[in-house]
Amino acid sequence: MTSDTLTIREMCDLFEVTPRTLRFYEAKELLFPQRDGQKRLFTRRDRARLKLILRGKRFGFSLEEIRQLLDLYYxxxxxxxxxxxxxxxxxxxxxxxxxxxxxxxxxxxxxxxxxxxxxxxxxxxxxxxxxxx
Amino acid sequence: MTSDTLTIREMCDLFEVTPRTLRFYEAKELLFPQRDGQKRLFTRRDRARLKLILRGKRFGFSLEEIRQLLDLYYxxxxxxxxxxxxxxxxxxxxxxxxxxxxxxxxxxxxxxxxxxxxxxxxxxxxxxxxxxx
DNA sequence: AGAGAAGATGACGTTTACGTAAAGAAGACG
DNA sequence: CGTCTTCTTTACGTAAACGTCATCTTCTCT
Missing domain, CATH: 1.20.5 (Single alpha-helices involved in coiled-coils or other helix-helix interfaces)
Structure with a gap:
């Protein structure tokens, strides 16, 4: 079992976003990747949240609005x-x-x-x- | 016949926007109010366009995207x-x-x-x- | 004539959502 | 051991869409 976490690059490729974006979302408390030393590891939960974040953005919601909603799903x-x-x-x-x-x-x-x-x-x-x- | 044009304030009240917004849209060539001296007079056409602009915004289109579309309606x-x-x-x-x-x-x-x-x-x-x- | 009120024109400020460049740490490899 | 990559943090930069003065005209009204 591959422990099911992704590096920042794998995550970026999967969702077509930049590392900056993922770090930014973490800073804004929309994502909470684990750490291996100082490296980020994105979990299944982060992937679910990112999916919802990107969806919300397409509907014109601000990151803050989205953040408030995310708690509903977790x-x-x-x-x-x-x-x-x-x-x-x-x-x-x-x-x-x-x-x-x-x-x-x-x-x-x-x-x-x-x-x-x-x-x-x-x-x-x-x-x-x-x-x- | 009242010539059917609105002052900037009347326009603002009608659409719930600020004067700054209307001047901004004019600068961006989304609206083309007539002038009476230096005062702006918004025509029926401006009202139709503004309606479409605000609608487009609610769907997450940028002003530039909207501007490109507006020509379709006029x-x-x-x-x-x-x-x-x-x-x-x-x-x-x-x-x-x-x-x-x-x-x-x-x-x-x-x-x-x-x-x-x-x-x-x-x-x-x-x-x-x-x-x- | 003086005082508002409404509108105009700069011009600088602000928020959101990142972009981008600099500098360092940390593991992989020939 | 040196040198790539990959990743990190820190920090300044940027585009869009206005907000917010400050200053200036122009009417209008008493």
């Missing part, structure tokens, strides 16, 4: 009050995401129809040019 | 090559948005089930506490 040594607060935060983020999805659906439709309109314009312009030849 | 004095490029950009953004929506659906489900799990944990813990009394 429930173990939490106080109940802490968990309660985390749940509240999660509820907020959830409704953020649901609103965002609705708006996104809307925006996608808008963009599609606007594109169709422009494509039509271009097509007509081309036909006009052909007819003029 | 087709008038465009060259055909320009429009073609804008359409390409639009196609990219569209697939961005579609991917984002799918991922968002996924993330929403994940978050929901994780919340349910934690809520369960808390409920069980409470029942356990009651039983112990």
């Amino acid at each position: 429930v173990g040594d939490q106080q109940a009050t802490q968990l309660g607060r985390t749940l509240d935060i999660a509820r907020d983020r959830l409704s953020d995401m649901q609103r965002q999805r609705d708006e996104l659906d809307h925006a996608i439709d808008d963009l599609k129809s606007q594109m169709a309109l422009v494509e039509d314009m271009l097509a007509k312009r081309d036909r006009g040019r052909d007819a003029a030849e | 087709v008038g004095d465009q060259q055909a090559t320009q429009l073609g490029r804008t359409l390409d950009i639009a196609r990219d953004r569209l697939s961005d948005m579609q991917r984002q929506r799918d991922e968002l659906d996924h993330a929403i489900d994940d978050l929901k089930s994780q919340m349910a799990l934690v809520e369960d944990m808390l409920a069980k813990r409470d029942r356990g506490r009651d039983a112990a009394e």
Whole structure:
């Protein structure tokens, strides 16, 4: 059994991030790699957290918002009050995401129809040019 | 007929942004308010654009990405090559948005089930506490 | 005329999320 | 033993998107 930890480089390759990013996330307390001497070793838990971090970023959440949410996914040594607060935060983020999805659906439709309109314009312009030849 | 233009303050109130933001967007060539002397007057077109800008921001697009897209919605004095490029950009953004929506659906489900799990944990813990009394 | 109020133009400051360069430690290898 | 790599820490730099003065016009109103 390979102990299941990754070096910083392996971690970077796996997630397509830079070492700086991983150290930065550790400094911000989003990741907690173990140490072998002074070298970092990233555990399965770190990988799970990083995955959630990158996902959160794609939805436009700040690292701080993400950090608050991460505790929801690693429930173990939490106080109940802490968990309660985390749940509240999660509820907020959830409704953020649901609103965002609705708006996104809307925006996608808008963009599609606007594109169709422009494509039509271009097509007509081309036909006009052909007819003029 | 009130000529249908808004002062910077009216515009700010309408969209909940600051004057600085509107001037910044103008500097970045996202808005093109008319001038009355040195005062800015925001037109219907500026309002439409600002709406799209703020929407784009909520989806995590940069102002530069948004600027490139805006031309799609204000087709008038465009060259055909320009429009073609804008359409390409639009196609990219569209697939961005579609991917984002799918991922968002996924993330929403994940978050929901994780919340349910934690809520369960808390409920069980409470029942356990009651039983112990 | 004087005093606000609203808007304009610099210009420097701030936060977030890293990039990048310098300098040292530590194991691998010919 | 010397020298690569790989990794570390420390620290200054940077781009984006505004915030925040300070100073200056321009109306407007009493």
